[in-house]
Amino acid sequence: MHLISERRLDDVVERRFTLGEIPGILWLPASASAAEPVPLVLAGQPGGFSLEQTHARMLARAGHAARAGLATITLELPGSGDRPRPSGVDEARAQVRASLTAGEPVGEDVIDRLVLPLVDRAVPEWQSLLDAVLDLPELTDRIACSGGVVSIAVRLAATDPRVRAAVLFAGSLVPRSILREARDVTVPVHVLLQWDDEHNDRARSLELFDALGSPEKTLNANLGGHTGVPAHAGAEATRFLVRHLGPSAAGGA
């Protein structure tokens, strides 16, 4: 993990870094220190968007998290920004667009070819990121996933015991095999669903919520399209993270 730049923005410190060739950003509450380390939120990038394209949105979210005492980290997805595209993904994305335009259901094989190569590459990258970032003295070992490509978050939460909770945004296409992996998620989950999401299949999102193996899970569905998550739903997701990562959570670091 190599530091590229650091700047202070109000109550957040933004550190740009690279992990090998992969660019990423860490946002720390300005108050975080070795004496007062903070929990970490792994904030996934939405599929098809680069770190630069989502910067304003992610910074706003990281600011909210920082004011609640949480650090946020993100990493460029395979195939986004300057990173080489996994083969077949461009073709699959074009097929998804064609199906949505025609008002037809997206084929299971197309969903698999779009999402699974991304999940197969991204999950080990996030795990390497965790190996590296947890050495920082400003961070505790209390970690949660939040947002991004939901299938990546599901596999990460299902397989990496360092992840203690997950906010899942049911806002992208989910392969059938990921629904099966969801049964292995046992940490508390908070699922955000936009009821009229134009990019999404509501029934599949409800199926995903149902499939999650967690004994504690909440679905928070709101009227509106893909990017219309209301402020109160964002605030509730942050309260969920604080409840499970904050200093008062059971089994603290």
Next chain:
Amino acid sequence: MHLISERRLDDVVERRFTLGEIPGILWLPASASAAEPVPLVLAGQPGGFSLEQTHARMLARAGHAARAGLATITLELPGSGDRPRPSGVDEARAQVRASLTAGEPVGEDVIDRLVLPLVDRAVPEWQSLLDAVLDLPELTDRIACSGGVVSIAVRLAATDPRVRAAVLFAGSLVPRSILREARDVTVPVHVLLQWDDEHNDRARSLELFDALGSPEKTLNANLGGHTGVPAHAGAEATRFLVRHLGPSAAGGA
């Protein structure tokens, strides 16, 4: 509206009253006064339970509401406690039980015979209660529904312009005709759904959420059975009420 008794319990004042022959209870924050009037939450009784049977539960909810600056009022349902049962309701309830025990879907005609007589009687009673209670100097005209038989709350919210917001508990059988009436609900709604509710039809609950005409609506679904609403979901429902009734809400009294 006739006052029967008044007692102070911690930070709540409990007033028992009758409206004609119908018993009810009003819980006021101890701080409420003509100089500092508070908004009012209409807290419906769950179907099949009397005021006395639900007293401990309702008092706990009223206490939470009072600490958030809200008064709570409730009224005995037609057919509950000492009130005469609408004809056909006992029969319909027995048929519902038989269907649930047999693991069969409850017939639409049975749902209609169980729920619609209750709705037809209860809604005018709640409206008379509103006429009477709004004269109290401790209350503003900022009113919301919360809980109880969801079909009663839907019709009340759809037809009475004094209701400004509604917390609906998708926890009882909903007639098809009420799904149509739900389109006329335009105030903000917050729907609580217990994902594994043994008394309920999840698909019908999701259909109800979808049918509500409100431009601002949230579904908050949690794992667990009928009576297992987690504390964080109750707290979020109270925040919803405060957001829409509290002194900082737009268009204040």
